[in-house]
Amino acid sequence: MIFDFRNASSPADIDADICIIGAGAAGLAIAWAFLDTQASVCVIESGGLTADARYQALLEGHSVGEPPFDPGASRLRAFGGTCNYWGRGCIPLANLAPRDWVPHSGWPIGFADLEPHYRKARTFCGLDQHDFGEDTFLTPFSRRPLDFEGDALVHKTFASSPMIFGHAYHDVFERADNITVLLHANLLELDAVESAQAVRQARIGTLDGRRGTVRARHYVLACGGIENARLLLSSNATIPQGLGNPHDLVGRYFMDHPSGKLGTLFADDPHVLTRPYDRNVPKGRPQAHPEICLSDEAQRRHRILSGRVRPFAFEEPVPEGLQALRDLRAAIRARRGNENWAIKARVCGRRNGEPDYIANAMPTEDIRSLTLRAGLNAGDIAKAVGRKLTRKPTVRTERVDLIGYFEQVPNHDSRITLGDERDALGLRKVNVDWRLTELDRHTYRTAATLFGGELARACNGRFQSASWLEEDGGVPQVFGTSHHMGTTRMADSPREGVVDRHCQVHGVDNLHIAGSSVFPTGSWAFPTFTIIALSLRLAEQLRVRLEQATPLLGI
Numbered sequence: 001m002i003f004d005f006r007n008a009s010s011p012a013d014i015d016a017d018i019c020i021i022g023a024g025a026a027g028l029a030i031a032w033a034f035l036d037t038q039a040s041v042c043v044i045e046s047g048g049l050t051a052d053a054r055y056q057a058l059l060e061g062h063s064v065g066e067p068p069f070d071p072g073a074s075r076l077r078a079f080g081g082t083c084n085y086w087g088r089g090c091i092p093l094a095n096l097a098p099r100d101w102v103p104h105s106g107w108p109i110g111f112a113d114l115e116p117h118y119r120k121a122r123t124f125c126g127l128d129q130h131d132f133g134e135d136t137f138l139t140p141f142s143r144r145p146l147d148f149e150g151d152a153l154v155h156k157t158f159a160s161s162p163m164i165f166g167h168a169y170h171d172v173f174e175r176a177d178n179i180t181v182l183l184h185a186n187l188l189e190l191d192a193v194e195s196a197q198a199v200r201q202a203r204i205g206t207l208d209g210r211r212g213t214v215r216a217r218h219y220v221l222a223c224g225g226i227e228n229a230r231l232l233l234s235s236n237a238t239i240p241q242g243l244g245n246p247h248d249l250v251g252r253y254f255m256d257h258p259s260g261k262l263g264t265l266f267a268d269d270p271h272v273l274t275r276p277y278d279r280n281v282p283k284g285r286p287q288a289h290p291e292i293c294l295s296d297e298a299q300r301r302h303r304i305l306s307g308r309v310r311p312f313a314f315e316e317p318v319p320e321g322l323q324a325l326r327d328l329r330a331a332i333r334a335r336r337g338n339e340n341w342a343i344k345a346r347v348c349g350r351r352n353g354e355p356d357y358i359a360n361a362m363p364t365e366d367i368r369s370l371t372l373r374a375g376l377n378a379g380d381i382a383k384a385v386g387r388k389l390t391r392k393p394t395v396r397t398e399r400v401d402l403i404g405y406f407e408q409v410p411n412h413d414s415r416i417t418l419g420d421e422r423d424a425l426g427l428r429k430v431n432v433d434w435r436l437t438e439l440d441r442h443t444y445r446t447a448a449t450l451f452g453g454e455l456a457r458a459c460n461g462r463f464q465s466a467s468w469l470e471e472d473g474g475v476p477q478v479f480g481t482s483h484h485m486g487t488t489r490m491a492d493s494p495r496e497g498v499v500d501r502h503c504q505v506h507g508v509d510n511l512h513i514a515g516s517s518v519f520p521t522g523s524w525a526f527p528t529f530t531i532i533a534l535s536l537r538l539a540e541q542l543r544v545r546l547e548q549a550t551p552l553l554g555i
Contacts, residue, residue: 002079002174004048005185005206012212014180016042017546019202019216021187021231024081025528026514026535027222028165029124031179032172033539039546040178042214044185044204047077049166051084054207058186058423059227061430065414066475069256069434071226074482079183080166082224082482083528089289090125090529091158092118094135094306095407095521101303102439104253104410107520108492108501114533117540121532125161126168130288132159135525139288145276146458152298152450156308158526160279160287185212186425190219190235190511192243198509199243207424218542222514222535225254225484229416229517230430232488232498232505244488244505249498251416253486254434255408255522260478262309262448262469265400267461273400274313293524298450304443306524307406309451314399402455402463404447405481407524409437416487436476444476445469483527488517503538514538 003010018034020027023045034041047055055078061071076082092114098106111134122128131138136156145155173179188203188211202214221228229251233242242250267273279289293308408414414435418428452463468477491497494506499518505511514535516527 001176001179002170002181002183005044005182005204005212006208006210008210010182011180012210014042014182014212014214016040016180016214016216018042018218018220018542019044019214020220020222020514021202022046022081022222022224022227022515023079023166023181024222024224024515025083025086025165026531027220028080028169028173029121029532029535030220030222030514030539030542031181032124032169033120033536034543035172035176035179037178037543039543041180042216043173043179043181044187044202044214045077045079045181045183046186047079048183049079049170051076051078054424055184058425058427060423061226061432062419062421063434064431065433065435067258067434067436067478069432069480071430071432074480075224075226075484078166079170079181080164084164084166086164086528087526088161088163089158089526090122090127090161091137091156091291091525092132092135092533093519093523093525093527093530094156095523099299102305102409102521104412105521108490113501114530114537117533117537118529120536121529124163124532124536125529126163127159127161130159130286135523137288139286141276141288141290142281142285143276143278145290145292146273146455148454149457150454151295153454154293154295155290156293157288157290160289162287187223187231188425188427189237190231190243192235192238192508194238196238196243197507199511205425216510218510218512218545220512220514220538220542221488224515225487225517226416226430226432228513228515229254229487230418230427233416233418234427244498244508244511246507247495249489249496251487252412252414253410253489253520254414254416254432254484255410255486255519256434256480257405257483257522257524258408258436258440258444258476258478259403259405259481260444260468260476261466262402262404262444263452263463263465265311265402265452265456265459265461265463267400267456267459270311270313270400270459270461273311273455273459273461277311292451292455294447294450302446302450303439304446305407305409305439307404307443307447308524309402309404309447309455311400311455312403314401400461402448402451404444404451405524406440406443406447406478407522409439410486410489410521411435411437414486434480436478441476444478483516483522485516485519485522485527488513489520490518491520502541503534504541512538512542 017039018041020043059072063069096107137159185204191201205211232250235243291308419431421429456463488498
């Protein structure tokens with residue numbers, strides 16, 4: 001059942017077999033795995049069913065490194081997590097094996113360990129009709145992609161999930177007798193036993209001052225790559241450096257998927273390049289899309305990281321009538337929207353490197369004026385419709401920018417720490433020190449040459465590399481893509497990682513972590529599908545632990 005913890009009628013103190021902190025993709029997947037079982041599960045979620053500015057403010061922090069990184073811009077506190085606004089791309093993670101040119105690479109588990117859980121994740125994501133391989137889906141493309149010469153570039157396929165998890169599973173959890181979901185319940189601290197070998201209880205509270213506890217046999221942190229580290233570091237009543245942090249690893253190895261403009265491609269018919277990678281596929285066709293990727297051979301040969309590129313078409317000046325129609329649509333959406341819409345615009349805009357997204361998206365004219373302007377220029381709209389019917393862009397393409405998305409080197413000095421400033425709950429805000437290495441820079445420069453050269457050949461065009469790639473020692477012109485990884489990395493040794501191969505925190509018998517914070521490396525791939533697979537794998541481990549009823553250390 002789902003309760004609002006702000007209401008006095010909801011339980012304040014709960015006993016459960018499992019306490020899951022966070023109701024995003026990871027937390028909901030674990031709870032889903034325990035539906036209709038004998039296990040009692042309590043899920044605590046900081047937000048409500050939709051976004052709320054007061055709870056969003058709890059995500060704010062500071063950027064203390066280069067490139068700049070805003071920790072409050074790309075996350076969402078709500079039932080369903082940031083996946084309420086996700087791009088829905090699903091693909092198995094690649095590059096799990098160690099690579100001698102990538103420091104700290106290699107997972108303690110492989111594809112064979114994940115494969116059965118990827119199959120369950122496929123069901124959770126509504127993708128049962130799509131089969132997959134080791135690093136790609138196998139569904140045929142809706143459109144034929146370009147043919148490449150040589151072995152530098154390959155196509156990998158991602159499937160597009162139809163699911164928004166917070167919406168899709170709301171009624172399921174509302175009806176579940178063995179699952180208790182507490183909304184607007186914030187974790188204040190994980191209270192550990194004196195030896196710090198187990199968690200005794202989770203202290204929770206609301207912004208309005210209500211307090212409570214959850215006592216469970218097992219606890220799962222499932223709050224994302226930044227917040228998981230923050231909550232461990234904040235749970236420091238027993239051990240000053242934070243729970244699960246004897247070797248100063250919590251918060252380190254912070255990674256994202258750096259993205260930036262690699263250059264511009266000019267061609268007589270840029271439509272040849274952009275059309276095959278248009279993700280707007282008609283209903284009824286397979287929702288499977290090709291990505292242009294660096295091959296394993298190219299990565300080994302050039303000693304670079306994995307990456308992909310997406311061609312973005314830039315239009316010629318938009319005809320007045322069509323621009324009026326676009327502005328009218330935006331104005332109507334904003335008028336019907338609410339605070340949730342504004343937060344979505346801010347989160348999605350900043351995720352794509354557009355800090356002024358809302359201001360840019362909002363037309364300054366009123367709806368009546370926009371309607372009149374669109375009507376007076378109906379000919380422009382008719383021409384656009386005609387181009388659309390012939391499967392051409394509604395406005396001619398002027399140029400194509402190649403935007404790269406890359407794996408990041410695991411870097412011990414790229415990290416999340418606690419600052420001195422506190423939020424409304426009294427928890428210390430995070431400082432994000434996002435750092436890139438020379439190998440990251442080498443990857444961007446080499447990838448620009450490989451992608452630009454081959455794509456220019458494929459469409460008989462000319463590629464012009466971005467000027468920042470030629471600058472030595474400058475800050476790379478890249479931004480994060482909201483894929484926060486690595487801060488509680490997985491390793492067999494507690495001196496190399498925070499959790500073991502089963503996602504249990506080293507040295508803490510009943511504390512586990514779900515989500516991309518456990519990723520030792522991030523590949524280029526969208527992380528959510530692997531987050532869900534790892535979470536379902538953890539759920540299986542928890543089920544075994546509960547059945548064995550093993551006594552917990554110190555409790």
